[in-house]
Each structure stands twice: as C-alpha cells, then as structure tokens.
Amino acid sequence: MSDVPGQEVLLGSGLQGDPDVQAGEEKPERKLQVVSSVLRREVPAAGRSAGAEEGSDAASLTLTRTEFETHVVRGARRIKNLGLPHEQRGVVGVYDxxxxxxxxxxxxxxxxxxxxxxxxxxxxxxxxxxxxxxxxxxxxxxxxxxxxxxxxxxxxxxxxxxxxxxxxxxxxxxxxxxxxxxxx
Structure with missing residues (x-):
C-alpha cells in the first residue's frame, strides 16, 4: 500500500460491451486515483505526500462477492453499454x-x-x-x-x-x- 492515502478503482477491465473497445482488442484498464497532498510554498507546482491515518493500513483490501456485484449493478445503471464482467477483478483501497x-x-x-x-x-x-x-x-x-x-x-x-x-x-x-x- 502506498504512503499516500488514496482510492484506486479499476473501471472497465474485462467487461463485455465496452464501446471503446473493438472486437478482438484487449480491453483497457481505466483507473481513477484520488490522493491528498500537502502543499509547501518552497516547492512551486509540486506537492508532498500526506501520511496515512493510523489504522488505514489495517483496512481490508478484499472485496466480497456481494460488494463487487453491488458496484457492478451501480455502474451498469449509470453507464448503459458497460456490460457485465465474467470474473471479479479490481483494486480496493481507502480514501480520506x-x-x-x-x-x-x-x-x-x-x-x-x-x-x-x-x-x-x-x-x-x-x-x-x-x-x-x-x-x-x-x-x-x-x-x-x-x-x-x-x-x-x-x-x-x-x-x-x-x-x-x-x-x-x-x-x-x-x-x-x-x-x-x-x-x-
């Protein structure tokens, strides 16, 4: 786990019916990563990673089948052509x-x-x-x-x-x- 508190979510990997993928092509992995930064004036246009809260390393990084299916259904309701995955895959993390x-x-x-x-x-x-x-x-x-x-x-x-x-x-x-x- 990174020292930057964040959430990384894998979207669209291995899904059928993805409109951005032509037949026979490998399906791309789309990632959304959310992080927090500490800004310091001596370092223009740059940041420094914030430390994780105590206990965040103990967070479960596994996704149950029920949680996975809940997120798939939510995604399918919002994105008409998202399709359904053949297997449970993805990245689980924490966010602030x-x-x-x-x-x-x-x-x-x-x-x-x-x-x-x-x-x-x-x-x-x-x-x-x-x-x-x-x-x-x-x-x-x-x-x-x-x-x-x-x-x-x-x-x-x-x-x-x-x-x-x-x-x-x-x-x-x-x-x-x-x-x-x-x-x-």
Whole structure:
C-alpha cells in the first residue's frame, strides 16, 4: 500500500460491451486515483505526500462477492453499454473523508505546511477553485495573517462573491445535523 492515502478503482477491465473497445482488442484498464497532498510554498507546482491515518493500513483490501456485484449493478445503471464482467477483478483501497464530508483547505499546525484533504474522492471537479483557495490562503498566511483567528475570505473568480475559508478549517466546529455519509 502506498504512503499516500488514496482510492484506486479499476473501471472497465474485462467487461463485455465496452464501446471503446473493438472486437478482438484487449480491453483497457481505466483507473481513477484520488490522493491528498500537502502543499509547501518552497516547492512551486509540486506537492508532498500526506501520511496515512493510523489504522488505514489495517483496512481490508478484499472485496466480497456481494460488494463487487453491488458496484457492478451501480455502474451498469449509470453507464448503459458497460456490460457485465465474467470474473471479479479490481483494486480496493481507502480514501480520506472528514466527519462532516466537507474538505479541509487550511494550514497545518506545522508552519509552512498546507493541506487540501478530506475530499472523499469527489472534489476533483473543484480542483481549479481549490487551487485558488489554497493560493490565496498561502499568500495571506505567509504574509503574517493568523488564519485560525481571522479566517481568510476569498473572492470567487466568476461571481465575485465572498467565500470564507474558515468553513473549510481543520478547527471548524462539527454540526451535529451535518451529513455523516455520502448520501447526506
């Protein structure tokens, strides 16, 4: 298992009826990998792997037949021509998620380190705005702002609306009524 917490899911491998594969061709493996990074200002356009939470190495990396069939059915319902696999194959892993299912875009308790974590694998569509948040946060904190006391507020690039990054703080209070799973 990698030292980067992430989920790697194999899609389309060995499936009949895949529209991207011609008859007689080997079926491609499509992978989706979700990772978290710790950003550090001294390393522009690069990242450093975040350590896994305690206990993540003990997570089961086997998929039961029932779990496999559940995921196949879910995929088949969403992708009309996906087809059905002849055998159980795939990669199982873990991913990071916060208790309230909101990501953490924040500094860490260790000066000079910043995190964009806890995305539960669904924030890839928000990568551009998350990068904007992180850039503004890093600039402000490195200039001396105490983000824990006075949270950075970023102007949204399209509508110009204020976005309080305190909402995504590692120290934010948890709402007892907040969703506790991906279904809300």
């Amino acid at each position: 998620v916060t208790e309230d299912w909101l990501p953490v875009y924040d500094r860490t308790d260790l000066d000079g380190f910043y995190v964009a974590i806890g995305t539960s694998g669904n924030q890839f569509k928000n990568a551009a705005i998350a990068a904007h948040y992180m850039a503004e946060l890093i600039i402000e904190v490195e200039a001396g702002r105490d983000h824990d006391v006075d949270p950075v507020v970023v102007q949204g690039p399209h509508l110009g609306l204020p976005i309080d990054l305190g909402t995504f703080s590692r120290n934010r209070p948890l709402d007892d009524d907040a969703p506790s799973n991906v279904l809300g």
